[in-house]
Amino acid sequence: MPELPDTRQTLLAKVGDSSNPEAWREFTAIYRPAVYRLARRRGLQDADADDLAQQVLLVISRKIADWRPTSPQGAFRRWLATIARHAIINALTRGHNVVAEGGSGVLQQLQNQPxxxxxxxxxxxxxxxxxxxxAAESIRPEFQESTWNAFWLTAVEGLPIEEAADTLGKSTGTVYASRSRIMRRLKDKVQELEARQSEQ
Amino acid sequence: MSIHPATCDPAVLELYLEGQLSDAEQARLEAHVATCANCCTKLSNSAADDSWWQDASRFLPTDDWDGPPSRQYLDTVAPDANLDTTTDRRSLLKRLSPWLDPTDDPHMLGRFGGYEIAGVIGEGGMGIVLKGHEPALNRYVAIKLLAPHLASNGAARQRFSREAQAAAAVLHENVIAIHRVDQSQGLPFLVMPYIGGVSLQKRLDEEGALAIPAILRIARQIAAGLTAAHAQGLVHRDVKPANILLERGVDRVTLTDFGLARTVDDATLTHSGVIAGTPQYMSPEQARGDAMDGRSDLFSLGSVMYAMCTGRAPFRAETPFGILRRITDDAPRPIREINPEIPGWLESIVFRLLAKSMGDRYQSAAAVAELLEQCLAHNQQPTRVPLPEIPPFPQPIRAAAPPRGRSLGTTDLRYRALWIALTIAVPLIAGIALYDQFWPRTPLPLNTQATAPTAPTGTLASESFAEPDAGSEDTSLWHDGVAGTLDDIQATLRQIDTDLDPELAQETQE
Incomplete structure (x- = not known):
């Protein structure tokens, strides 16, 4: 049985398995906003982008049963990306009539800007x-608000350390230390999620 | 017993980043970093290299392409466990008063079930623990009442009585005796000896790590007590230093609150003034809400032993959520790294107890008691008694990936953490003040655990209060009344599960 080298429960099996809602939840938490943003970047409005994200996830959930773990690492992500891309383009095409009535449709944009x-x-x-x-969302509850803010203000929002320390009423040492501790945890969590998502 | 972080030591920085330093070490490091530009840079670099910092600043901020906040995924409010509850300090007393009969004794609060009530020892999820005096035998007793709001719940009443009777059937020197199981004015209660002494928690708070013979003696007795209970089919479910009483002067151990915690399973406690403690000593299966058995108590025993070896609980984090996550996913910091005086074989025993999978632990409390007995004999007479064979337990460096599909999902964990945070209120602290305030002339022996869930040493600080009234010279401590802590949490979570998925929850319930 060379085409079935591994019988362990894969991510895909879990995602497709209705008794494992947690895997699906994590999956959608990552990919649904991603698709939403892609649609927004292509000019869709909020409601349309949200619809589209839902549709794409639906397509993926149907197609996921077809995926065969045969290829090297990362293949699943590429496969997923391809499906997402097709779904987005399809959705935009299907929306043609409606959009065209509005005059400056998304499809038009798509055609005008290949x-x-x-x-x-x-x-x-x-x-x-x-x-x-x-990853950030899932580790956040592990930290106290002030520790988290030390990270967020400086590493994400780019506030200078001294200013953040002032704002938070903490020493610069604490801010440096806290944000590094969270960065480490974030990195570990991202790697954990990446590993799980590329698991075939 | 703790290592002193040499300044600018990369190994210490690494421990810090992994959240493995003690509070004191952590504070020292942060103070140093403030004055050392070199360490600031080193910390940032060892946390993650530049590309990670860039990615964080690139990916995490919200921008124009994000959905409205309701659809965003970064809108979680971190459950800050420092909930400042404005608990009405008088409420406990008020709630209690309808059940107390008047007394002639001016030093007493009232009468209940034939006992003169001298004070309130504590309040837990399941009920209230009173200090009573039994005139006929002229002795003090501890009376645990099922909380009135639970007493109206038939299932909870039955469970309370059943568990109390089961616990009463455990006759063992290391398990607290139960004198009586009864009810008065519709409130089920049980009566136990009032034990003078301190809890292991208090001793750890005061002394830090214990000496090896003390660790072995105390652990052996806990295991012996658990053996007796497990033989009766009773799982403790809340083994933690606060539930382990040490009689003064000797390392004689009494395990309290056996099995009683389960009572709260039958009631939903989301609304009540429940005290819950820290989940620090919970087993992974308990943290996940999976089925437990005696081996879950053994995990908790492992955590208690770890605390005796190092002076601190093995799984610590800033929030209850973080603690649960660590319990299910992380390996604790090696004991000998914190306290080099602990021999390798003792560390191996503790780590086997702390195995994430029940099957990898020792399989019975009896086996553990026996093993510790032999270790103790060896420790006392190293030349005459050989050390029993203790295979080293593979020391996981870091969180082996949690078993697939079994780990706590983020969302589940978040609900749990939220609810745990919500239930970790501090009425006991209020209680202490309350009784001091209300009966300044009859200071009450209010011994209780005040939860400080976010303190990374994470402690249930046991306070004992000198007791000035005649005939009782001791600094006495009674166990908490924080019984049911774990099960409060479980019950709450179950309720949430039910809300989220009624069918699933139904299946999982018996």
Missing amino acids: DRDTSLADIEEEFRRGVFRQ
Whole structure:
């Protein structure tokens, strides 16, 4: 049985398995906002982008049963990206009539700006963003608000350390230390999610 | 017993980043970093290299392409366990008063079930623990009442009585005796000896790590007590230093609150003034809400032993959520790194007890008691008694990935953490003040655990209060009344599960 080298429960099996809602939840928490953002970047409005994100996830959930773990690492993500891309383009095409009535439809934009096509690189970037955000969200409750803020204000919002220390009423040493501790945890979590998501 | 972080030591920085330093070490490091530009840079670099910092600043801020906040995924409010509850300090007394009969004794609060009530020892999720005096035998007793709001719940009443009777059937020198299980004015209660002494928690708070013979003696007795209970089919479910009483002067151990915690399973406690403690000594299966058995108590025993070896609980984090996460996912810092005086074989025993998988632990409390007995004999007479064979337990460097599909999901954990945070209120602290305030002339022996869930030493600080009234010279401590802590949490979570997924929850309930 060379085509079934591994019988362990894969992510895909788990995602497709309705008795494992947790895997699906994590999956959608990462990919749904990613697709939403891609759609927004292509000019869709909030409600349309949200619809589209839902549709894409639906497509993925149906197609996931077809995926066969045969290829090297990372293949699943590429496969996913391809599906997402097709789904986005399809959705935009289907929306043609409605959009066209509005005059400046998304499809028009798409046709007028072929170079602004949703590239796989864009998709990869949004997937990575999705993983980062999901990681941040999931570790956040492990830290006290003030520790978290030391990280957020400086590493994410770019506030100078001294200013953040002032704002938080902490020493600069504490801010340096806290934000590094969270960065480490974030990195570990991102890697953990990446590993799980690329598991075939 | 703790290592002193040499300044600018990369190894210490690494421990810090992994959240493995003690509070004191951590504070020292932060103070140093403030004055050392070199360490600031080193910390940032060892946390993660530049590309990670760039990615964080690139990916995490919200921008124009994000959905409205309701659809964003970064809108979680971190459950800050420092909930400042404005608990009405009088409420406990008020709630209690309808059940107390008047007394002639001016030093007493009232009468209940034939006992003169001298004070309130504590309040837990399940009920209230009173200090009573039994005139006929002229002795003090501890009376645990099922909380009135639970007493109206038939299932909870039955469970309370059943568990109390089961606990009463455990006759063992290391398990607290139960004198009586009864009810008065519709409130089920049980009566136990009033034990003078300190809890292991208090001793750890005061002394830090214990000496090896003390560790072995105390652990052996806990294991012996657990053996007796497990033989009766009773799982403790809340083994923690605060529930382990040490009689003064000797290392004689009494395990309290056996099995009683389960009572709260039958009631939903999301609304009540429940005290919960820190989940620091919980087993992974308990943290996940999975089925437990005696081996879950053994995990908790492992955590208690770890605390005796190092002076601190093995799994610590800033929030209850973080603690649960560490219990299910992380390996604790090696004991000998914190306290080099602990021999390798003792560390191996503790780590086997702390195995994430129940199957990897010792399989019975009896086996552990027996093993510790032999170790103790060896420790006392090293030349005459050989050390029993203790295979080294593979020391996981770091969180082996949690078993797939079994780990706490983020979302579940978040709900749990939220609710744990919500239930970690501090009415006991209020209680202490309350009784001091209300009966300044009859200071009450209010011994209780005040929870400080976010303190990374994470402690249930046991306070004991000198007792000035005649005939009782001791600094006495009674166990907490924080019984049911763990099960409060479980019950709450179950409720949440039910809310979220009624079918699933139904299946998991018996």
